[in-house]
Amino acid sequence: MNPRLVLATAARVGSQLRRDRRTLALLIVVPCVLLWLFSELFADAPFIFQRLAPALLGVFPFISMFLVTSVAMVRERTSGTLERLLTTPLGRGDLVLGYGLAFGVLALIQAAAACTVALVLLDMDQPASVPVLVLVAVANALLGTALGLGLSSLATTEFQAVQFLPAVVLPQILLCGLIVPTAQMAGWLDAISRAMPLRYAVEAMTTLTGAPTVDSRVWVDLAIIGGCVVVALAIGATTLRRRTA
Amino acid sequence: MQSITVDDLVVVRGGVSVLDHISFKVPAGSVTGLLGPSGSGKTTLLRVIVGVQRITSGAVTLLGRPAGDARLRHEVGYTTQAPSVYPDLTVAENIRTHATLHGLGRDAVDEAITVVGLAEQADRLVRTLSGGQVNRVSLACALVFKPALLLLDEPTVGLDPVLRRDLWALFASLAADGTTLVVSSHVMEEARRCDRLLLLREGRLLADHTPEGLRAVTGTPDLDEAFLRLVEHGEEAA
Numbered sequence: 314m315n316p317r318l319v320l321a322t323a324a325r326v327g328s329q330l331r332r333d334r335r336t337l338a339l340l341i342v343v344p345c346v347l348l349w350l351f352s353e354l355f356a357d358a359p360f361i362f363q364r365l366a367p368a369l370l371g372v373f374p375f376i377s378m379f380l381v382t383s384v385a386m387v388r389e390r391t392s393g394t395l396e397r398l399l400t401t402p403l404g405r406g407d408l409v410l411g412y413g414l415a416f417g418v419l420a421l422i423q424a425a426a427a428c429t430v431a432l433v434l435l436d437m438d439q440p441a442s443v444p445v446l447v448l449v450a451v452a453n454a455l456l457g458t459a460l461g462l463g464l465s466s467l468a469t470t471e472f473q474a475v476q477f478l479p480a481v482v483l484p485q486i487l488l489c490g491l492i493v494p495t496a497q498m499a500g501w502l503d504a505i506s507r508a509m510p511l512r513y514a515v516e517a518m519t520t521l522t523g524a525p526t527v528d529s530r531v532w533v534d535l536a537i538i539g540g541c542v543v544v545a546l547a548i549g550a551t552t553l554r555r556r557t558a
Numbered sequence: 559m560q561s562i563t564v565d566d567l568v569v570v571r572g573g574v575s576v577l578d579h580i581s582f583k584v585p586a587g588s589v590t591g592l593l594g595p596s597g598s599g600k601t602t603l604l605r606v607i608v609g610v611q612r613i614t615s616g617a618v619t620l621l622g623r624p625a626g627d628a629r630l631r632h633e634v635g636y637t638t639q640a641p642s643v644y645p646d647l648t649v650a651e652n653i654r655t656h657a658t659l660h661g662l663g664r665d666a667v668d669e670a671i672t673v674v675g676l677a678e679q680a681d682r683l684v685r686t687l688s689g690g691q692v693n694r695v696s697l698a699c700a701l702v703f704k705p706a707l708l709l710l711d712e713p714t715v716g717l718d719p720v721l722r723r724d725l726w727a728l729f730a731s732l733a734a735d736g737t738t739l740v741v742s743s744h745v746m747e748e749a750r751r752c753d754r755l756l757l758l759r760e761g762r763l764l765a766d767h768t769p770e771g772l773r774a775v776t777g778t779p780d781l782d783e784a785f786l787r788l789v790e791h792g793e794e795a796a
Contacts, residue, residue: 321658325647332646332683393642397699400608401659402631556626558571558612 314406322403322411323418326385330419340381341423344373345430352435366437367518368491370427370446374420374454375511376482382416382461383474386549391470395553405550413458413546420454421447440521445531449521452538453514459542460510462549485511490519510541561586561707561738562607567616569602569761576602578761580616584740584754586706589733591752592742593785598758600742601639604709607740608636620707632660635700639711639742641692643699645685649676652684653698660703670702673728675721689716697725701732708732708739714748726751746782757788764788 330337348369355362389395398408424447431437440446464481468474488498488506495506495516506512517534521527562584569577577599584590592600605611606618609626618625621633643652650667657666671680674694679687684695697713714722726748729739733753741752749755750769757765757772765772765788769781776784 317661318659321655324658325644325651325655328651329644329646392644393638393640394644396610397636397638397642398659400610400631400634400636401656403659556610556612 314404314410315402318403318407319410319414322408323414326412326415327418330415336381337419340377340419341426344369344377344423344427347373348427348431348435362435363438363522364519365491366431366435367440367446367522368489368515370424370431370450371453371514371518372486372489372491372511373427374424374450375457375514376478376486377423378416378420378454378457379461379482380457380475380478382412382458383465383468383477384471385412386462386465387468387471387474390465396557399553399555405553405555408553409462409546409550412462413455413542416458417451417455420451420458424450424454438522441524441527442521445527446518446521449514449517449531449535449538452535452542453511455542456510456514456538456545459545459549463545463552465549466552466554482511485509488512489515491515510538513537559586560584561588561621562740563617563619564603564607565617565619567603567606567618568614569599569606569611570614571602576761577606580761580763582756582763582766584738586738587733587736588753589729589739589741589751590754590756591749592740592756592758593746593749594744594758594764596744597760599761600744600758601711603758604636604711604740604742608634608709632703633706635703635705635708637696637700637710637713639715641696643684643692643695645692646683648681648683649687649695649698650680652695653702656699657702662703666702666704670698673701674698675724690718690721693717694721694725704737706737708737710739710741712742712744714741714743714745722748746785749781749785757785759789 348366351365351369352362428447428450460481464477465474468477488502488509489511495503495512498506513534517531520530560583565581567577567580592603594600602611606613607620607625620630623630649671653667653670657663671677674697676691676694679691684692693713693716700708714725717725729741733739752769755765755767755769755772756763767775772781772784773779776787778784778787
């Protein structure tokens with residue numbers, strides 16, 4: 314691992330992202346618009362919005378970063394730039410961390426925008442701590458990035474990468490506690506949900522907004538998310554093959 | 559001194575023999591042309607040398623180290639056939655990306671841009687360039703760190719005759735400075751510009767000669783004709 318190479322990769326990915334104004338706009342604006350739609354949808358039952366909004370603040374960055382990262386990595390692979398990078402002194406870990414860093418910064422902007430809209434414009438209940446709320450949102454974005462990197466080696470085309478969304482992300486959204494609180498799920502569904510990182514993301518978000526102080530549960534959730542990020546990044550780095558058939 | 563030694567190399571991919579018992583040596587400071595029809599195994603051979611291709615058997619040594627050795631990554635520049643550059647970055651940003659990986663700065667980037675003749679396009683997005691210009695961006699990314707060994711897969715495809723002549727002049731001057739180049743091409747016309755020629759067909763090495771040697775062996779002054787004669791008469795002519 315070489316910090317200079319990690320930063321160089323992050324700077325390169327960052328330059329590419331900056332040029333892609335449309336993707337940037339979609340990444341930042343869409344979550345805000347969706348939050349607003351939810352608040353309008355439940356205008357007559359604000360307590361539902363109050364339960365959903367914090368969970369959504371955890372889910373949106375996860376979905377968008379997962380998609381962007383997996384497509385970006387498949388593009389590196391199909392364009393030949395990945396093969397070329399792997400003939401240079403760039404290590405696999407440098408590449409994966411560089412991507413994580415660049416998308417992490419993007420995630421911070423996205424999370425800040427979505428949290429601002431939810432708290433200021435849509436009157437979401439104040440969380441115990443706004444910085445911790447943003448921190449959890451960024452951790453979720455990194456989780457999406459890490460899973461996208463980890464799984465990208467299984468996809469050989471952009472089409473396949475996009476299909477990982479319903480395969481990997483939708484089950485987590487169903488079982489993470491967003492639609493039915495985990496406490497009300499059948500035992501076996503709850504057990505499956507415990508193996509899914511998004512559950513802890515949603516748990517951290519809802520715990521934060523339901524209490525006057527930051528519950529220790531939030532830190533445990535953050536640690537679990539962090540662990541999943543590390544494992545997924547490690548998988549991403551080890552499945553990058555320098556030598557192929 | 560030998561820069562590259564390939565000894566009894568075999569690559570079988572999906573049950574099909576792609577490279578069949580190939581052996582040759584490439585001397586340092588020379589331009590070696592890797593020629594042969596499309597599908598003859600040129601790209602696979604270059605990928606073996608750069609260390610990204612799994613091999614079935616044999617040994618490949620570069621600058622005294624096995625192909626793919628981590629220490630070689632500072633010594634070997636490689637361009638793929640389809641230019642592997644980022645279309646959404648400028649010419650300078652693409653080259654800077656590679657310069658940074660080798661700990662080099664702005665001077666190296668500017669020099670590489672000048673060498674490939676893209677100074678006027680330095681700040682243009684690669685997406686907006688012509689095919690030949692994109693090829694040269696890819697080449698500049700490989701040149702920027704002045705590697706001891708340059709492996710170029712069809713670098714002159716899609717270039718007009720003037721650019722092609724300029725690039726071959728560049729290859730010759732790099733070789734004169736001690737760089738070892740292996741350049742693949744399916745255009746026999748380019749063969750006469752090489753110091754040595756390796757002729758591949760269906761994964762077999764048909765000939766390993768200087769251009770003069772090839773002309774002498776096949777009894778024709780025309781290299782295109784020489785190649786056709788080799789292909790038609792099998793390996794005994796080599």
